[in-house]
Amino acid sequence: MAPTTQQPAEPAAPTRGKGRPRSAAADLAILEATRQALAELGWGGLTMGDVATRAGVAKTTLYRRWPSKNELVVDAMAILFDQLEVADMGSLQADVEAVVAQFADLLSRPETQAALLALFAEGSRDPQLRRRIQEQIVEPQKVLVQQGRANAQARGEMVPDEDEHAACEEIDIIFDTIAGTVEHRLLVSGRPVTQEWIHRFATLLLNAFPGTTC
C-alpha cells in the first residue's frame, strides 16, 4: 500500500514559481505540530491557533494551504496508511496475525482513529470524497488479502483458485471481515487488540474459510 499518498499533501493553491516560494519546512512543521497537538489534546482541544503556535507559524499560513481544520488533520494522518505490508512469515496463520497486528497498531492511536472516522463520516455525505476514499484507501488494502492468499497457495497451504469470480468475492468477504472486526473492536467497542486476541481471531478466521489444506 505504499504508493497511496497523492501529491505533496497541499491541495490549496499551488505555487506557480514566480515570487517567494512556500516554505517546505513550514509544511512539515505544521503537519508534525498537528499530529502532536492532536495526540495531546484530542480533536476537541486542538485549535488552529495552537497548531500555528507550535509550528512557529502564523495562523493565516495554515489557511493559505489547507481550506479547513478537517483537511489539515486528514492530510496529517493519511501518510500513516501507506505503511501496511504483508510479509511472508512462513505460514498463513502467521501472515494473517502479522497483518492484523500492523493494522491494529495503526488504528490504536487515538489521532489515527479520530482522523479516519472523520474522513469516513465526511465521505458518507460527499459521494466524490467517498469514491476517493475507496480508491485510495479501501481498494489498496484488498491487495494485502490477495497477496496473502497468493503466498499461501505458493506454500501449498491453500488450493489454487479455480473460479476467478468466486475467488474475488471471497477476497471481498475476507477483507470486510478482517478490517471490519478490527475496526469495530478498536473504534466502536473501544477494547484493545492484544496479541492473544489476534491469535484467537486468526484461528477462527482460518476455521471459517475452507480451501486451506492444513
Add this chain to the structure above:
Amino acid sequence: MAPTTQQPAEPAAPTRGKGRPRSAAADLAILEATRQALAELGWGGLTMGDVATRAGVAKTTLYRRWPSKNELVVDAMAILFDQLEVADMGSLQADVEAVVAQFADLLSRPETQAALLALFAEGSRDPQLRRRIQEQIVEPQKVLVQQGRANAQARGEMVPDEDEHAACEEIDIIFDTIAGTVEHRLLVSGRPVTQEWIHRFATLLLNAFPGTTC
C-alpha cells in the same frame, strides 16, 4: 433488544407530576429533527438552534431535557438500535441470518449511515461521548448475541457454556465480528448486503465457531 431503553430517553430533570407535564410530542419531534439534521449536515453542521427550529420548539426546551448536544444525539441514535430483536427462527443459522438482515437493513439507509458515522467520529474525539456511546448503543447490542446463544443451547444446537469468562470473551469476539463486518461492508466498502451475502457470511461464521453440535 426491545427492553434496552432506559427511561423515556430524557435523562434530564424528571418530571415529578405536579405542574404542567412535559410534552411527549416535543420529545419525538426533537429526536427526529436531530436525526434528520445530523444526516444532512454532519456533526459539525448540526446546531442546537437548527434542531429546535426543525422541531418547532425553543432552544431552551432542548436544554431542559438534554444537558448537551452530545447527549441529545446519542439518545436520538440509540432509539434506532433498540428495534433490533433476535427471534427464534428454529435454527442458529436462521437466527443469525435474521438478525444480520435487520442490522444491515438499519445501516443501509443513507441517513442512518451519515448520522451514525458522524456520531462515531465525534466519539473518537471526545472520551465522554465515547463512553456514552458504548453504554447506550454498543453494550446493549451484545444482548442479541447472548440471547442467540441461549436459544441455540436450549435447542441443543450448542453445548452449554462451561467457563463463564471464556463465554463472555467469545460473545465479545462474535459481536465485533458480526457488527464490524456488516458495518465495514456497508459504511466503508460501500457494497450492498444481499440475502445471498448474508447466507454466505452466516455459514462461514458458524464454521468458525466450534461448540455447535450440528
Add this chain to the structure above:
DNA sequence: GCAGATACGCTACGACCAGTAGCGAAAGAG
C-alpha cells in the same frame, strides 16, 4: 543588482454556535 511577484507574520475583526439567565404566559394537577 533591481523590479515584480508572492509568501509571511501580525493584528484585528466578523460570523457562528454552545450553553445560560430571566421573563411573562400557558397548561396541567390537585
Add this chain to the structure above:
DNA sequence: CTCTTTCGCTACTGGTCGTAGCGTATCTGC
C-alpha cells in the same frame, strides 16, 4: 381556583473558525 412546572422568547457570555488588510521578508527573472 391555585399552585406548580413547562414553554417560548430575547438577550447574553465565551470561545473558535476563518478572513481582511497591512507592512515586511524572500525568491525569480531580467
